Amino acid sequence: MRTYHFLLILFFGSLSVATAKLTPLAPKPDWHVLDKYQQTITRKEFSDLLNRIYAPSAAAKGLIDVTSQEAKIRTSEGRPPYVLKFAATTASARPVPKYWRRRSEIKPVTSRPLSGVKIAIDPGHIGGKWAKIEERWFQIGKSKPVVEGDMTLQVAKFLIPRLETMGAEVSLTRSNAEPVTGVRPSQLRKNAAASLREKGEKATRQSLKIESERLFYRASEIRKRAEIVNGRIKPDLVLCLHFNAEGWGNPAKPSLVDKNHLHFLLTGAWSRKELEYEDQRFEMLIKLLNRTYLEEKSATKALTKSMVAATKLPPFIYHGPTAVRVGNSDYIWARNLLANRLFECPVIYVEPYVMNSRSVFKRIQAGDYAGRKSFGGQLQPSIYREYADSVAAGLSKYYSGR
Numbered sequence: 105m106r107t108y109h110f111l112l113i114l115f116f117g118s119l120s121v122a123t124a125k126l127t128p129l130a131p132k133p134d135w136h137v138l139d140k141y142q143q144t145i146t147r148k149e150f151s152d153l154l155n156r157i158y159a160p161s162a163a164a165k166g167l168i169d170v171t172s173q174e175a176k177i178r179t180s181e182g183r184p185p186y187v188l189k190f191a192a193t194t195a196s197a198r199p200v201p202k203y204w205r206r207r208s209e210i211k212p213v214t215s216r217p218l219s220g221v222k223i224a225i226d227p228g229h230i231g232g233k234w235a236k237i238e239e240r241w242f243q244i245g246k247s248k249p250v251v252e253g254d255m256t257l258q259v260a261k262f263l264i265p266r267l268e269t270m271g272a273e274v275s276l277t278r279s280n281a282e283p284v285t286g287v288r289p290s291q292l293r294k295n296a297a298a299s300l301r302e303k304g305e306k307a308t309r310q311s312l313k314i315e316s317e318r319l320f321y322r323a324s325e326i327r328k329r330a331e332i333v334n335g336r337i338k339p340d341l342v343l344c345l346h347f348n349a350e351g352w353g354n355p356a357k358p359s360l361v362d363k364n365h366l367h368f369l370l371t372g373a374w375s376r377k378e379l380e381y382e383d384q385r386f387e388m389l390i391k392l393l394n395r396t397y398l399e400e401k402s403a404t405k406a407l408t409k410s411m412v413a414a415t416k417l418p419p420f421i422y423h424g425p426t427a428v429r430v431g432n433s434d435y436i437w438a439r440n441l442l443a444n445r446l447f448e449c450p451v452i453y454v455e456p457y458v459m460n461s462r463s464v465f466k467r468i469q470a471g472d473y474a475g476r477k478s479f480g481g482q483l484q485p486s487i488y489r490e491y492a493d494s495v496a497a498g499l500s501k502y503y504s505g506r
Contacts, residue, residue, distance in 0.1 A: 124180040124382045128299045129292075129323040133386035135179050135186040140201045141393040147172060147190045153392050157372040157438055159379060160428050167379050168389075177389065180382060188389075202394050203338040204449035207402070207503055210340065216271030217504035223267060224275050224339040226329060227260040228346040228443070229253035230321060232281025237289075237317045240349075242358040242460065248469055250459050254281060255488070256345040258472065262492035263343075270500055275337045277329040285328040289316040292324070323442065330446035341403060343495065344443055344453040348420065352460045364461040366417035368408060369453035370400045371445045372438025373428045387445050399450040401430060407452060407498035408435045414494035415456060456491060 124132050151170055159168070169176045169185075176185040191197035204222075212219035231253020235241035240252035260276060267274050278284050296315035300307045333342060348365065352358035371391050378384050391397075411417075412435065419434035427439040444451040457464045466479050467487040476483040484490070 123182065125380060126383050127323075127381045128295055128302075128319050129327060130381070130383035133179075133383055135177075135386070137386075138186060138188060138389060138393070142189050142198070143191045143196075144198045144200050145191060145393060145395075146194055146197060149194075150175060150188075150190060150392070153397060157370075157397055157428070157430075158388050158392050159374050160372075161425065163374055163376045163379055164385075165376075167385060177385065200393070200395055202448070203334075204340045204394075204396075204399075206399050207505075210503070212271070214271055216269075217500045218267060219271030221272045221341070221499075221503055222275075222337070222339040223272050223499075224277060224333050224337045224342045224447075225260045225263060226277040226333070226342055226344045226443070226447075227253070227256035228344060229256060230278070230281060230283050230325065231255075231257060234281070234283065234321065238321045239355075242352055242355065244358060244360065244465070248471070250465070250468055252347050252349075252459065255347055255459075255468070257281065258488050259345050259491045259495075262488055263345075263495060266492055266496040267499065270496070272499075275339065277332055277337075283321070283325050283328075284332065285320070285324040287320065287324040289313070289320040292316040292319045295319055326442050327446065334446075334448050339449060341399075342444075342447045342449060342451045344451060345491075345495075346453070346455050347457050347459045348455045349459045350461070358460060360460050360462045360465055361458065362462060364417060364458045364463055365420040366411060366415060366435060366456040367420040368404045368436045369427070369441065369444065369455065370397065370404060370430055370436065370438045371451060372397075372430075372440065373426065374440045375425060378440055384440075384445075388440075390448055391445055394448055396448075396450045400452065401436070403450060403499070403502050404436050404452050405431075405433070406502035407454070407495060408433060410498035410501065411454075411456060411494040414490055414497070417456060420455070454495065457487065 126132060147170065154164060154168065167178045173190055175188045177188060179186050210220050229238050229240045229252050231251050235251045235253055238253065241249060243249040264274050293312055293316055296312050296319055297307050299315055299319065300311060305311060333339065350361045350363050374384065374388050379388065421434060422437055427437040430436040430438050444453045459468065463479065464487065467484065470477055472486045472488050476485050
């Protein structure tokens with residue numbers, strides 16, 4: 105009888121144990137972190153941001169239930185929901201606790217346009233010997249290899265003096281072609297096996313190797329950069345610098361394309377499937393409650409004008425539910441990416457130039473140079489300087505209010 109009672113307790117007790125569905129390498133959220141956002145937002149603003157930007161197409165229905173006075177947010181299975189109380193009016197809302205400042209909150213200390221602004225630059229990917237693992241590397245014949253991580257770092261190093269000359273305080277999330285995380289793929293085999301099980305894929309030696317590498321550069325590396333940004337730099341703005349690419353087919357024999365385009369990404373457009381992960385619900389709410397959206401949108405619009413003028417590139421258009429258009433611009437989209445949702449401040453995620461475009465490939469092969477060179481009968485500056493100059497020009501116009 106005693107054994108029977110013990111088994112009953114063990115069985116029914118196990119049903120009450122809270123479980124959390126988490127994405128690979130994500131920590132279990134501490135929902136009490138949201139306590140500081142109590143009564144900082146009205147129901148109207150919360151619902152507008154949730155339904156229009158962060159969780160369109162009713163993606164949060166049943167996970168976040170909004171009433172007139174509060175939002176009930178599902179936490180772990182078996183746990184009561186987290187209750188976020190709304191402010192009755194905008195005027196009565198408590199101040200939003202955040203480390204970053206809006207443009208209107210920054211008091212210039214000199215007449216320079218970026219005086220007093222703290223900017224973090226995140227050169228996308230890692231590059232160097234890690235580029236092939238990241239699948240951000242290709243080579244045509246005996247040409248110079250195209251390595252996105254090296255290219256973004258080169259742009260960042262051109263951009264730093266341009267921004268500092270205008271008064272900005274600039275920091276990098278990485279300064280060389282080495283990972284900032286101390287974790288390596290070989291240490292992520294168990295995580296990779298769990299990730300493959302979650303996806304319903306078979307764990308073979310090759311699949312474990314590939315998944316371990318993917319978790320290394322797509323999860324561990326990005327999470328470490330977020331720790332640096334949120335814990336040490338605490339900037340007013342993060343610039344995520346990238347180059348784009350179209351599918352290049354067989355990696356051993358990549359192909360060039362005629363397409364070339366430009367677009368920008370803001371944090372948003374979580375799907376229902378993504379929001380079922382507890383860490384993603386939590387991270388989405390941090391971004392929403394931090395009120396980064398309007399600042400991201402305004403700053404990105406300024407960069408769009410300057411970069412379109414400099415590059416003459418058409419917009420990249422998303423088709424399908426993974427991204428939503430922001431405002432009436434074909435250049436600006438909201439999309440859920442780990443690389444921008446973890447930064448608890450406004451983020452401008454820049455995606456110019458198709459690396460395997462015939463026209464861009466020629467400019468990459470030319471490397472960096474002063475002045476202009478002719479490509480197809482058109483004089484053009486170094487692609488790295490054009491990128492850096494156009495970003496700097498957009499930020500100058502934004503922060504000077506022009």
